[in-house]
Amino acid sequence: xxxxxxxxxxxxxxxxxxxxILLPIYWIFKxxxxxxxxxxxxxxxxxxxxxxxxxYLELPKEFPVWMGxxxxxxxxxxxxxxxxxxxxxxxxxYLKYRFCIATLIFFLITGxxxxxxxxxxxxxxxxxxxxxGTHLGLILPYVPLGLGFAIWILTSWLIxxxxxxxxxxxxxxxxxxxxxxxxxVPNSGPGLLSAGLLxxxxxxxxxxxxxxxxxxxxxxxxxxLETLSLGIYVRNWAALCAAMIYALIxxxxxxxxxxxxxxxxxxxxxxx
Amino acid sequence: MTRSPLYGxxxxxxxxxxxxxxSLMYFLYPLTMTFYxxxxxxxxFIHFSATPLVAxxxxxxxxxxxxxxxxxxxxxxxxxxxxxxxxxGSSFFLVLIVLPWTIxxxxxxxxxxxxxxxxxxxxxxxxxPILLDPxxxxxxxxxxxxxxxxxxxxxxxxxxxxxxLGIPEDIVNAAKLDGAGGWALFRWIKLPLLKPAITVAILxxxxxxxxxxxxxxxxxxxxxxxxxxxxxxxxxNYFFKFxxxxxGYFVALINVVIGLILSIVFIIKIRGxxxx
Numbered sequence: 056x057x058x059x060x061x062x063x064x065x066x067x068x069x070x071x072x073x074x075x076i077l078l079p080i081y082w083i084f085k086x087x088x089x090x091x092x093x094x095x096x097x098x099x100x101x102x103x104x105x106x107x108x109x110x111y112l113e114l115p116k117e118f119p120v121w122m123g124x125x126x127x128x129x130x131x132x133x134x135x136x137x138x139x140x141x142x143x144x145x146x147x148x149y150l151k152y153r154f155c156i157a158t159l160i161f162f163l164i165t166g167x168x169x170x171x172x173x174x175x176x177x178x179x180x181x182x183x184x185x186x187x188g189t190h191l192g193l194i195l196p197y198v199p200l201g202l203g204f205a206i207w208i209l210t211s212w213l214i215x216x217x218x219x220x221x222x223x224x225x226x227x228x229x230x231x232x233x234x235x236x237x238x239x240v241p242n243s244g245p246g247l248l249s250a251g252l253l254x255x256x257x258x259x260x261x262x263x264x265x266x267x268x269x270x271x272x273x274x275x276x277x278x279x280l281e282t283l284s285l286g287i288y289v290r291n292w293a294a295l296c297a298a299m300i301y302a303l304i305x306x307x308x309x310x311x312x313x314x315x316x317x318x319x320x321x322x323x324x325x326x327x
Numbered sequence: 328m329t330r331s332p333l334y335g336x337x338x339x340x341x342x343x344x345x346x347x348x349x350s351l352m353y354f355l356y357p358l359t360m361t362f363y364x365x366x367x368x369x370x371x372f373i374h375f376s377a378t379p380l381v382a383x384x385x386x387x388x389x390x391x392x393x394x395x396x397x398x399x400x401x402x403x404x405x406x407x408x409x410x411x412x413x414x415x416g417s418s419f420f421l422v423l424i425v426l427p428w429t430i431x432x433x434x435x436x437x438x439x440x441x442x443x444x445x446x447x448x449x450x451x452x453x454x455x456p457i458l459l460d461p462x463x464x465x466x467x468x469x470x471x472x473x474x475x476x477x478x479x480x481x482x483x484x485x486x487x488x489x490x491x492l493g494i495p496e497d498i499v500n501a502a503k504l505d506g507a508g509g510w511a512l513f514r515w516i517k518l519p520l521l522k523p524a525i526t527v528a529i530l531x532x533x534x535x536x537x538x539x540x541x542x543x544x545x546x547x548x549x550x551x552x553x554x555x556x557x558x559x560x561x562x563x564n565y566f567f568k569f570x571x572x573x574x575g576y577f578v579a580l581i582n583v584v585i586g587l588i589l590s591i592v593f594i595i596k597i598r599g600x601x602x603x
Binding site for chain 2: 061065066068069072073075076077078079080082083086095099139140142143145146150152158160161162163164165167168169170171172173174175176177178179180195196198199200202206230231232235256259260262263266267277280281284292295296299302303306307309310311314317318321322323324325
């Protein structure tokens with residue numbers, strides 16, 4: 056009998072926590088189907104009474120451009136960060152040079168400090184280099200911000216890879232860089248994927264630096280959404296919610312198809 | 328430390344220098360500028376830091392951090408324990424746990440602004456009598472905590488879930504054979520073995536919460552008044568709204584120093600893993 060009570064308790068807790076997690080997202084979706092100006096009801100309507108899908112069609116015409124900017128900037132930053140990070144992580148784990156722990160600590164701390172400490176100087180640097188309002192202007196400062204986290208995940212991944220391969224290849228006269236790119240990178244799919252997905256998510260959601268470097272010109276989606284919610288959407292929650300659902304699509308796709316790698320990335324931090 | 332003679336300094340340079348160049352140019356150099364700008368006006372910096380306004384930013388940061396970390400820890404632990412049970416649909420439940428943590432902060436804040444909207448928001452109508460007025464300090468702060476709680480419990484849950492999966496099954500089975508029930512198993516076997524994961528999760532969350540920005544900025548704009556202004560939103564406002572970079576540097580430096588101290592504590596705590 057004891058087992059049965061346990062099952063019921065488990066079922067109840069699963070249902071309650073699932074509701075708690077899903078409710079805000081459902082509510083955004085529900086609001087996005089309301090007629091603009093009619094989204095605030097009293098008493099509450101828990102289910103959509105209207106199906107005003109025009110909210111999804113009447114987006115401002117810059118919206119796809121912002122989405123494109125965000126996807127381009129996030130993916131390029133992710134790729135550059137991954138390439139640099141796997142090099143450093145490989146050096147730390149396999150070459151074990153004198154300052155390898157110091158290197159690791161340096162990069163970890165760069166990933167942990169608050170962005171506010173660098174945002175204004177970065178703005179000045181990009182202004183002098185004339186990079187404000189460009190994709191490159193945002194990619195360059197993004198890369199070091201992601202390096203810490205990427206190196207963290209990739210070192211934990213590389214520690215779990217077989218060392219014998221490295222030693223055998225070194226004796227055959229390969230250089231460490233050749234070994235990394237010919238043997239370890241092709242076999243590090245899962246590690247690179249978990250680091251890459253987490254990096255993409257963090258670049259995609261970054262607001263502070265994006266709002267400063269690209270306030271106009273190549274706006275990212277987050278900056279664009281903010282200007283919308285201050286501008287034409289100021290009281291129009293229905294349309295804003297529709298825009299937010301669009302902005303959630305990349306993230307939800309990543310979670311649905313990349314759950315395995317995201318979880319192994321985050322849990323890998325502890326395992327090592 | 329032994330170094331194999333088959334590779335040398337050049338290989339290390341080749342691997343590390345490209346990344347280091349990026350970090351020096353776009354991280355260390357800007358950080359030095361922040362330090363330099365504040366410390367070259369040291370008297371002003373001390374004077375400004377001692378004002379009650381700056382103290383209030385730090386207090387708001389500490390308030391949000393301490394409350395949110397405690398709540399997120401207990402809920403995250405619960406989520407992790409549920410997820411570690413094998414039941415039908417447990418893989419779907421894992422998707423649900425991952426989902427909040429991937430929601431961008433800006434969308435999170437807008438969503439919760441809508442949910443907590445006075446009178447018309449979902450939660451204000453359902454929880455009306457319990458919920459505090461968001462136009463007052465406590466209400467606004469609890470709105471921020473609630474939003475962060477919704478998102479970041481997931482992070483703690485995932486780390487603890489990884490820790491739970493790492494507990495060897497023999498130990499659990501042995502304890503069961505010795506007659507350990509559910510609670511004893513949790514208290515005396517799982518919790519002690521989870522300790523490293525708990526340390527990482529909590530310290531990491533403290534670091535993130537002390538530099539919280541977008542959630543606060545878009546949920547309350549630091550308001551009402553300045554009553555929920557935290558260090559990073561205040562510095563951002565000084566830099567780009569009031570166009571007073573010097574004060575911005577001062578506040579940013581305080582935030583960076585707090586972050587540095589926490590990072591060092593964190594490094595010391597996890598050095599066992601790092602040195603391996």
